[in-house]
Amino acid sequence: MLCRKQLGLLALGFAFLHVLYTLIIPIRYYVRFRIGASTISQIKENKTNEFDNTSAWRSDSYYSVGILGFAVYLLLGITSLPSVSNALSWREFSFVQSKLGYLTVFLCTLHTYLYGWNRFLKSYAYKWYTPPGYMLSxxxxxxxxxxxxxxxxxxxxxxxxxIRQGWERTDPEDDSKKSLLT
Structure with a gap:
């Protein structure tokens, strides 16, 4: 149990780094340069891009599910702290760790599926004929x-x-022999 808790807290730390890096990406020089260069090239060519509703829904869903998954993951991390877990009853602790744990796995997996969306259909995603990292994860x-x-x-x-409530399977033949003997 202790090893599992430590692995979960380590994964929460990596999730926190993932969130920080995602927030830092828009202020990186390379990203700002590419956005500026594409805007300047569109002005020079007198072109505009149409608004793509599908991409907008995909990116908004991707971010919102990621935020929800991280929030539930933080809740799991907080309840695994000894001071908090000692204050909870066994039913509360098992609910948070099992039900909300599966909800976290579902939300974070959905976050990655939304990231991939239709990229797995494009041939350029398979460099050296291997699947991308998000597919492997x-x-x-x-x-x-x-x-x-x-x-x-x-x-x-x-x-x-x-079975969890204590039921044990009995053999019907053994029951009939017991009833004959008594």
């Missing part, structure tokens, strides 16, 4: 979410709930 959380959905199926969930 989607494998593990996607598998986790699919397996969680399978565990949430009613036929599986009912059995798991009964």
């Amino acid at each position: 989607l494998v593990l959380p996607s598998v986790v979410l699919v397996l969680k959905l399978l565990l949430m199926l009613p036929c599986v969930d009912r059995t798991l709930t009964r």
Whole structure:
């Protein structure tokens, strides 16, 4: 449990660095230079770009889901602190760590899917015939979410709930022998 908590806090630190870098990107010289150069070239050629609603929705959704995922991730990080986790009951702590944990995985995975959007269809994304890094980073959380959905199926969930409550499977033949002997 302690190793898992430390890995989660380390991942939260990397998520924080990701947020900081994303906020710094627009003020970098290279980005401002490219924006200025494209604006000047459009003025010289007397062209304008049309507003693309799809790109606007994609980028807004990408940022908003990322912000929501980071906020829930911060909540998970705060509840894993010893002073906070000691103040919570076991039910509250398990709710936050399990349900909100899966919500965080879902939001952060959706954030990466929105980043990729239709880039996986373009051939220039596959340098040296290997998939881009964002596609490789989607494998593990996607598998986790699919397996969680399978565990949430009613036929599986009912059995798991009964096992957690102490139910044990008994063999019908053993029951019939016991009833004959008593």
